[in-house]
Structures are given as C-alpha cells and as structure tokens.
Amino acid sequence: xxxxxxxxxxxxxxxxxxxxxxxxxxxxxxxxxxxxxxxxxxxxxxxxxxxxxxxxxxxxxxxxxxxxxxxxxxxxxxxxxxxxxxxxxxxxxxxxxxxxxxxxxxxxxxxxxxxxxxxxxxxxxxxxxxxxxxxxxxxxxxxxxxxxxxxxxxxxxxxxxxxxxxxxxxxxxxxxxxxxxxxxxxxxxxxxxxxxxxxxxxxxxxxxxxxxxxxxxxxxxxxxxxxxxxxxxxxxxxxxxxxxxxxxxxxxxxxxxxxxxxxxxxxxxxxxxxxxxxxxxxxxxxxxxxxxxxxxxxxxxxxxxxxxxxxxxxxxxxxxxxxxxxxxxxxxxxxxxxxxxxxxxxxxxxxxxxxxxxxxxxxxxxxxxxxxxxxxxxxxxxxxxxxxxxxxxxxxxxxxxxxx
Numbered sequence: 001x002x003x004x005x006x007x008x009x010x011x012x013x014x015x016x017x018x019x020x021x022x023x024x025x026x027x028x029x030x031x032x033x034x035x036x037x038x039x040x041x042x043x044x045x046x047x048x049x050x051x052x053x054x055x056x057x058x059x060x061x062x063x064x065x066x067x068x069x070x071x072x073x074x075x076x077x078x079x080x081x082x083x084x085x086x087x088x089x090x091x092x093x094x095x096x097x098x099x100x101x102x103x104x105x106x107x108x109x110x111x112x113x114x115x116x117x118x119x120x121x122x123x124x125x126x127x128x129x130x131x132x133x134x135x136x137x138x139x140x141x142x143x144x145x146x147x148x149x150x151x152x153x154x155x156x157x158x159x160x161x162x163x164x165x166x167x168x169x170x171x172x173x174x175x176x177x178x179x180x181x182x183x184x185x186x187x188x189x190x191x192x193x194x195x196x197x198x199x200x201x202x203x204x205x206x207x208x209x210x211x212x213x214x215x216x217x218x219x220x221x222x223x224x225x226x227x228x229x230x231x232x233x234x235x236x237x238x239x240x241x242x243x244x245x246x247x248x249x250x251x252x253x254x255x256x257x258x259x260x261x262x263x264x265x266x267x268x269x270x271x272x273x274x275x276x277x278x279x280x281x282x283x284x285x286x287x288x289x290x291x292x293x294x295x296x297x298x299x300x301x302x303x304x305x306x307x308x309x310x311x312x313x314x315x316x317x318x319x320x321x322x323x324x325x326x327x328x329x330x331x332x333x334x335x336x337x338x339x340x341x342x343x344x345x346x347x348x349x350x351x352x353x354x355x356x357x358x359x360x361x362x363x364x365x366x367x368x369x370x371x372x373x374x375x376x377x378x379x380x381x382x383x384x385x386x387x388x389x390x391x392x393x394x395x396x397x398x399x400x401x402x403x404x
Contacts, residue, residue, distance in 0.1 A: 151169065179341060180347030181350050184261055187343060188322040190258075192265035192318060193314075196266045196268075201300070204278050205298075220267060220271045239256045249344070253333065265318040269315060271314075272317060285303060333347045333348065334348075
C-alpha cells in the first residue's frame with residue numbers, strides 16, 4: 001500500500017543537489033586515500049632501494065668510457081688539457097681572467113678563504129670553522145674520491161644519533177628528532193592541558209551566562225589563529241623573556257617552542273573539554289550541591305570525573321596538534337637536531353625537519369625517502385591518537401552518560 005503522506009516526486013533541483021553532494025564527497029574520500037597512498041609509497045621506496053649506506057669505503061675511479069661515448073659527451077675538465085688550474089669565467093678588458101695560484105686573495109673582514117695545497121680544488125670558504133675537508137690536501141687526481149667512514153646499514157643509519165643529510169656519508173639519525181619532538185610536545189601538554197581544562201571548568205560551571213557566551217566563542221576562534229603569528233610572537237617576545245630571566249645560553253630552545261605549542265594546544269583542549277563538561281547531566285550538579293558539597297568540590301569530584309573520557313580525548317587531540325605543528329617548531333625551537341633532553345637546549349621536530357628540508361631535497365634520493373618516512377610516522381601517530389579518541393574514549397563517555 002502506498003503511503004499517501006510520502007512524497008514520491010522529486011524536483012530536478014533536489015535531485016541535482018543530492019547527487020552533487022554524493023559526487024563531491026566521494027571524490028574527497030578518494031583524494032584523501034590517494035594522498036595517503038602517495039606518502040606511503042614514497043616512504044616505502046627507501047626500503048626497496050639500496051640508497052642509504054651503499055657508499056664504497058675504498059677509493060673509486062670512474063669507469064673508462066668508450067670512444068663513441070666520449071665523442072657524444074660534452075667537453076669535460078682535464079688537467080692534461082687545461083693545466084693544473086681550472087678555468088674561470090669573467091671578462092676583464094676583453095680577455096678572460098685565468099686562475100693564478102700565486103696571487104693571494106685578500107679575504108673580506110670576518111671570512112675565511114683557504115687555499116688548498118692541491119690546486120685542482122678551488123678555494124674553500126667556510127665562515128664558521130674554516131677547516132678543510134679530510135681529503136682536500138691529498139693530491140688525488142680529480143675524478144676520484146675516498147670515503148674514510150665505514151658505511152652504515154639502513155637501520156643503523158636511521159637509529160643513529162646524528163642528523164646530517166648533506167655529505168659524502170649522509171647521516172639520517174632520527175633519535176635527535178624524536179627527542180626534540182618529545183621534549184616540545186611534553187612541555188606543550190604540561191602547560192596547555194591544565195590551563196585549557198581549568199578554563200573549561202570555569203566556563204562550564206562558574207562563569208555567568210553573559211560571560212560564557214563571549215569567552216567560549218572567542219577561545220574557540222583562537223584555534224584557527226595563524227601558527228606563524230604565534231611563532232613570531234615566541235621568536236620576539238617569549239624568547240627574550242626566557243633568556244633574560246633564566247640566563248640561558250640559547251635564545252631559542254625547546255622551552256620557548258613548547259610555550260608556543262601550548263598556545264596552539266589550549267584552544268583545542270578547552271573547546272573539547274568544555275563540551276564534555278557541559279554534556280554531563282545537570283542533575284549530578286544539583287544532587288551534589290543538595291548533599292552539602294561546595295561548587296568547587298562538585299566541579300572536580302563529581303562533574304570532572306563524569307566527563308573524564310571527554311577530557312582525556314581533549315588531551316589526546318592536543319598531543320596530536322603539538323606533535324604535528326610545523327611553523328611554531330621551526331621558528332621558536334632553534335631548529336637544531338641535538339641529542340639532548342635539556343629543555344633549555346635547541347630542538348628539532350619531525351614536522352620542522354620536513355618543512356625545512358623538503359623544498360630543497362633531491363627528488364628520489366635517500367634524503368627524499370627519509371623525509372617521507374618522517375611524514376609517515378607523523379601520520380601514524382596522529383591517526384592512532386584520533387582512532388583511540390573516536391573508537392574508545394567517546395564510546396566510553398557515551399556509555400557512562402547512559403548509565404551502563
């Protein structure tokens with residue numbers, strides 16, 4: 001029997017709107033999965049290719065080329081053809097200037113310009129140390145190189161204590177990055193979670209309705225505040241305050257970065273914790289007051305334990321926010337991969353490493369694969385925290401509210 005109250009006919013506008021929503025939603029889901037697939041594929045290339053730790057520890061000489069290959073290849077530098085000094089370019093009075101090892105270059109103030117013993121190498125400029133590479137004084141003919149360090153396996157390289165991706169022997173030790181990420185995240189949660197939870201308790205149970213209607217939307221809007229502005233505030237103001245009061249050697253360190261991350265964590269913790277506290281049945285509040293408890297006793301002994309799963313979910317999401325933050329970590333932590341647990345030492349996080357080096361990395365290199373591996377770790381950790389929040393914490397909160 002046909003239901004007379006059921007509308008059988010649909011207008012063309014409703015039909016188009018419904019299918020447009022379906023198509024857009026389906027494409028969004030497909031694009032998200034394609035992004036995840038691309039990240040995992042690029043990270044997996046690190047394990048399927050022998051890029052890391054395959055440098056030969058012996059002196060290597062390029063293999064001779066055939067006559068046809070030499071004829072097809074562009075002209076290369078040769079000491080027999082051009083002499084001991086490499087040719088330089090630049091016009092002076094219509095003639096090209098030539099390299100003359102007998103002429104000493106006057107160094108600029110504050111710089112180190114070193115002339116190597118082997119004139120096949122150009123002059124080296126190093127403003128920090130001024131030291132020469134180990135093989136620069138070795139009169140080895142050009143076209144050969146030597147590696148003095150024993151190559152490491154992939155696992156040994158990734159678990160080492162040095163992050164130095166540029167060099168003859170690249171080092172991709174993730175331990176300093178893990179320490180830096182842990183330091184800044186713990187500092188951010190220790191500072192941001194209590195402030196966010198206490199602010200949520202005040203707003204939910206003690207603030208007047210007029211104040212709550214202003215404070216809650218204002219704090220929730222701070223969650224969308226640009227992180228680069230927070231990082232700049234920490235770089236200019238917080239770093240100077242910490243250095244002046246703690247007499248610290250490093251102006252930018254893990255403590256400054258943790259404070260900046262705490263500013264980003266507080267709105268998230270506050271918003272979720274306040275919603276969880278407001279969702280607790282008001283009868284619990286009234287019953288506790290009727291039994292003689294004060295408002296503060298009712299808040300932290302009755303209402304807060306009842307909303308504990310939601311508050312815990314807020315803390316987990318705050319950890320995920322601090323763990324994956326990029327701009328604040330780049331600008332405020334010092335961005336140095338040091339193997340130190342001190343809060344007053346510079347730190348470098350996974351996200352900051354990706355943000356700093358991904359724009360300059362060689363596509364398809366081992367450095368490229370390691371950066372995508374760091375991105376995979378960030379995704380797995382963030383996904384795990386959100387999964388625990390959705391599948392366990394919120395279900396337990398719902399069961400508690402239902403009395404089960």
